[in-house]
Amino acid sequence: MPVDDVVVGDVLLVRPAEIVPVDGILLTENGTFDESSLTGESMPVTRTQGEEVLSGAINGSRAIRIRALRTGADSQYQQIVALVHSAESSHAPIVRLADRFAIPFTAVALVLAGTAWAISGDSTRFAEVLVLATPCPLLIAAPVAFLGGLSRAAKSGVIMKSGAVVEQIARVRSAAFDKTGTLTQGRPELVDVRPAAGFDAEEILQLAASAEQYSSHVLADGIRRAAAARGLVLHAAEEASETATNGVSATIGGRTVVVGKPAYVASLAPDTVRATLGVGEAAAYMAVDGGFAGILVLADAARPEAAAVVSWLRVHEVERVVMLTGDVHSTAESVGTQIGIDEVHAELLPPEKVRLASELQPRPVLMVGDGVNDAPVLAAADIGIAMGAKGATAAGDAADVVILVDSLAKVVDAIAIGRHTLRVALTAIWIGIGLSVGLMIVAMTGVIPAVVGALVQELVDLATILYALRALSGPPSGLRPDAVSHTAPNPSSTGSAQPPGSASAATGIP
Structure with missing residues (x-):
């Protein structure tokens, strides 16, 4: 219904x-x-x-x-949507780049033309000067540059919704990030295997992954991916069943394998030993033939490129980097420490995120998020960037920029492209204005007839437009992709593993 x-x-x-x-x-x-x-x-x-x-x-x-x-x-979802509309309506209008030059340029042209007429006493001198007052650097060259920037961004998997967004993102001075799915992978990864006596790490991972083939739980998916990454062959079960919210049981090669919550596993294997877990970690307990077999520890680790992105922002004039998340303080602080964000605001509801983003200084403020709960703050921020690779329709609709590739490094690309595009647009405008004003001053002497002036101003237009096309290409962002580790965690023979995105990851900063 x-x-x-x-x-x-x-x-x-x-x-x-x-x-x-x-x-x-x-x-x-x-x-x-x-x-x-x-x-x-x-x-x-x-x-x-x-x-x-x-x-x-x-x-x-x-x-x-x-x-x-x-x-x-x-309901909660519709309240978030209403908050998005409210945040969007509170936005101040953005003054277009070309509009800032239009009135001063027009005033200068009229003054020069009027002065030439007054000095010469010849009304045609007024027309000869104005013919060279070409508005094309403003009307065409700047939009061509912005369209070039939008095209270049789209080719790299970043969709910017307007030229005004390009201009805003080029001037960003503060950046705020959501945690889950933005700074982190958004899916638990296996970070440790702790086998009980009589078992080894590879054996229990293979058995657990084989049993978890019959579960739709998010932790089961992480265990299966870890086994596949290590090349372990999963075995089919003769019989399998899942007890909702508790775990899965399967008969594999004549052995009864149970994977699930500690209380559930302990009810079948009384010798089960509880694990000591770190911040943000979760554990899947395992029993084989009624005896405790070990523990698989999973965590939603920081993205391997997150630390490099944060470092790049700090080096490139972004004065303040913060985390705004609804997750618990301990987990948020742990991720922040890993990637270099020392200002962390946790356990926030959507209205609280909007308030903090609106108070953040200096501005403009960029906000990066991916979930439904991020939609209002994406709409409220000066520049909202949605990680759209996994869906998040509400966030994508509210954002100014949508990243289609599942990589936080694209935030750096978006800012670098925006800054290069703005430099090209400004340079094209100043080239056009400089040439126009210089030619108008020459025309005040009467040496450039109106017909010749009309042809010359077309050459000025062509020069500025050709320069504006430089926005289609440009220097790389400087974030070296080869310096970012994408290696999955790999349990050693003792069952230990280092989580991806740990403090030892290369920053990739030139």
């Missing part, structure tokens, strides 16, 4: 992997939800019967029932 037809009190069935349509009270015993796009919490959260579930959250692997607490128009 259409979401607008839902009324308070309706009982709704939400199938596995579906988006929760309205805010509601959970009627099912429990359920797991991905709320990362709403709150910034990187790991799935478990809700129990009677707790509130927010619209926009993605249901896990179990069908659940909720009782509608609010209508679609009043």
Whole structure:
């Protein structure tokens, strides 16, 4: 049924992997939800019967029932959309680059033409001077430069929505970043394998990944990817079942393998030992044939290029870099320390992000995010950049720039292209104005007839337009892609691993 037809009190069935349509009270015993796009919490959260579930959250692997607490128009997702519209309407209009030169240039041209007429007493002198007052550097050359910049950005996977955005991003002085899915990968990666006595790291990873083939849980996906990266062959199960929110059980090669939450695994393997986890880490426990087999530790690690991007911004005149996230303080601080952001604001709701972005100085302020919860602050910032490779329609609609490639390094490319384009546009304008004013001064003497002047001003137009086309190409950003490590974490024989994006990653700064 259409979401607008839902009324308070309706009982709704939400199938596995579906988006929760309205805010509601959970009627099912429990359920797991991905709320990362709403709150910034990187790991799935478990809700129990009677707790509130927010619209926009993605249901896990179990069908659940909720009782509608609010209508679609009043639910969390629609409140975020309303906040986006409010933020967009509060934007000050951007004065176009060419408009800043138009009135002074016109005034100078009229003064020169009037002076020539007054001195010579010949009214045709007025026309001879004005013929050379070509407006094409403003009307054509600057837009050509901006279109060239937009084209160059699009070829590199960055969509800028207007020439005004190019001008704004070139002048950025503060940058704010969301955490989950922006500074981090947005999907948990295996960072450590801790086998129990009698097992080795490769063996339990292979068994766990084989069992997790039959699970849709986000941690299961991370375990499978880690096994594939190490070239481990996954075995088919003779029998497999998943207990929603708890874990998966499979019979593989005659052995019973269980992977899941500690309480669930401990109920089947009493010798299970709880792990000590670091900030932002989650663990999948494992039992084989009723005995504790080990622990797989996962974390949503920082992007390998994140530290290099932050360092590049600081070197290139961005005076302030901050993190605005809905995730918990400890996890946010840990990621900030890894990548070099020392100003971290955590556990924020969308209105709080908007307020902090509006108060951020110096300006213009750039905001980078990817989730639904980032849409309002992307709209409120002077320049909003959405990481659009994984969807996030609301964020992409609200942003001024959409990055189509799943790489934070494209933020650097966008700024570098914007700055080069603005330099080319300004130079083209000054070339045109300089040539025009010089020729007008010569024309005041009467040596350039009107017909000749008309032809000469066409040459001035051509020169400025050809120069403006330099925006189609330009110097690289300076962020060396070969200096950014993309190596996946690899458990050693002792079961240890270094998370990607750790402090030892190269910065890639020239």
